[in-house]
Amino acid sequence: MLGIRVHKHEGEKVRRKLIELDVLDKNYKVKREGDFLIFPIKERVEGFEIVETEFEPIEKRPHSYREVVDVPDYLRSLLPSSFDIIGDIAVIELSEELMEYGKQIGEAILKVHKHIKAVFAKGSAVSGEFRIRQLIHLAGEKRTETLHRENGIKLKLDVAKVYFSPRLATERMRIFKKAKEGEIVFDMFAGVGPYSILLAKKVRLVFACDINPWAVKYLEENKRLNKTPNVIPILGDVRKVAGQIKADRVIMNLPKFAHEFLREAMLSVKSGGIIHYYGFSHEDDLFGKHEEKIKTVARELGKKVKFLERRKVRPYAPYQYNIAIDFRVF
Numbered sequence: 257m258l259g260i261r262v263h264k265h266e267g268e269k270v271r272r273k274l275i276e277l278d279v280l281d282k283n284y285k286v287k288r289e290g291d292f293l294i295f296p297i298k299e300r301v302e303g304f305e306i307v308e309t310e311f312e313p314i315e316k317r318p319h320s321y322r323e324v325v326d327v328p329d330y331l332r333s334l335l336p337s338s339f340d341i342i343g344d345i346a347v348i349e350l351s352e353e354l355m356e357y358g359k360q361i362g363e364a365i366l367k368v369h370k371h372i373k374a375v376f377a378k379g380s381a382v383s384g385e386f387r388i389r390q391l392i393h394l395a396g397e398k399r400t401e402t403l404h405r406e407n408g409i410k411l412k413l414d415v416a417k418v419y420f421s422p423r424l425a426t427e428r429m430r431i432f433k434k435a436k437e438g439e440i441v442f443d444m445f446a447g448v449g450p451y452s453i454l455l456a457k458k459v460r461l462v463f464a465c466d467i468n469p470w471a472v473k474y475l476e477e478n479k480r481l482n483k484t485p486n487v488i489p490i491l492g493d494v495r496k497v498a499g500q501i502k503a504d505r506v507i508m509n510l511p512k513f514a515h516e517f518l519r520e521a522m523l524s525v526k527s528g529g530i531i532h533y534y535g536f537s538h539e540d541d542l543f544g545k546h547e548e549k550i551k552t553v554a555r556e557l558g559k560k561v562k563f564l565e566r567r568k569v570r571p572y573a574p575y576q577y578n579i580a581i582d583f584r585v586f
């Protein structure tokens with residue numbers, strides 16, 4: 257191979273010149289020989305000392321597991337371009353055809369993402385009261401507990417025992433920005449506390465309820481980990497505590513069933529307080545049916561509502577969106 261030999265004092269100047277001339281071969285490492293450097297070049301160039309030598313190739317790190325995974329070519333287009341990373345655990349959604357190659361896919365993810373220690377495939381949709389899913393181990397450690405960091409807080413959780421989605425981090429930060437110091441917040445479906453712990457860094461008090469004992473166990477632990485004594489975990493059905501709490505802000509992060517809990521939410525918010533409602537909608541009617549339901553429940557309770565903001569949070573299935581509606585109750 258061809259190289260250009262220069263004294264090390266000239267190295268940086270020559271390197272820039274070779275890049276400018278587009279002759280530096282970036283696939284190989286620059287060689288050192290005592291006080292001299294030898295730059296790999298793609299073609300001869302005038303005005304430099306040209307030498308013939310061997311260069312060590314630069315190892316190119318793949319950016320995606322798809323570049324290294326061993327699956328038949330006809331299945332490549334089915335490989336997901338992304339997957340969830342929760343702490344040091346990856347959770348990927350694979351089509352039936354790809355499940356047969358789950359081990360190879362898991363190993364490719366471990367190879368490319370050195371911080372990931374375990375890979376699981378989604379084995380079912382999120383279901384049941386606890387909103388959890390089955391997971392199938394693909395590669396790495398057979399461990400489902402991890403420590404996830406988002407928005408400056410630490411969340412310990414077990415991906416097999418509790419609901420958690422890292423995709424809601426931006427939404428949680430949106431609510432954090434809206435919350436005000438001195439407020440009392442009621443997180444009706446708190447999970448391991450990604451809203452509760454974050455908001456507790458700003459507001460006076462957070463009541464955090466969940467019906468899943470594992471979620472509340474981790475919530476207690478996350479309260480300690482993040483030094484947020486102003487979080488009050490409550491284990492049980494939110495129907496039993498709603499109404500006893502009077503909050504300035506209520507969070508209803510149970511999109512599948514939130515409409516069934518509007519009465520409880522409205523009874524738990526102070527007059528003039530805000531409810532953050534989440535739902536699932538078809539793209540043809542993102543907010544209409546949810547807003548009708550909100551107005552109906554308010555009317556039944558002799559209350560009034562003022563809609564403040566409507567947002568698509570994220571797509572969750574073809575033509576389906578997770579939506580958010582913020583409204584004030586009087």
Ligand SMILES: C[S@@+](CC[C@H](N)C(=O)[O-])C[C@H]1O[C@@H](n2cnc3c(N)ncnc32)[C@H](O)[C@@H]1O
Nearest residue numbers: 385386419420445446447466467468493494509
């Ligand atoms: C979609 S998850 C949201 C968890 C958390 N807010 C988050 O962002 O990760 C909904 C949570 O509501 C809890 N849940 C479901 N029904 C409930 C009820 N009736 N009372 C209290 N919690 C309930 C589930 O156990 C689950 O942890």
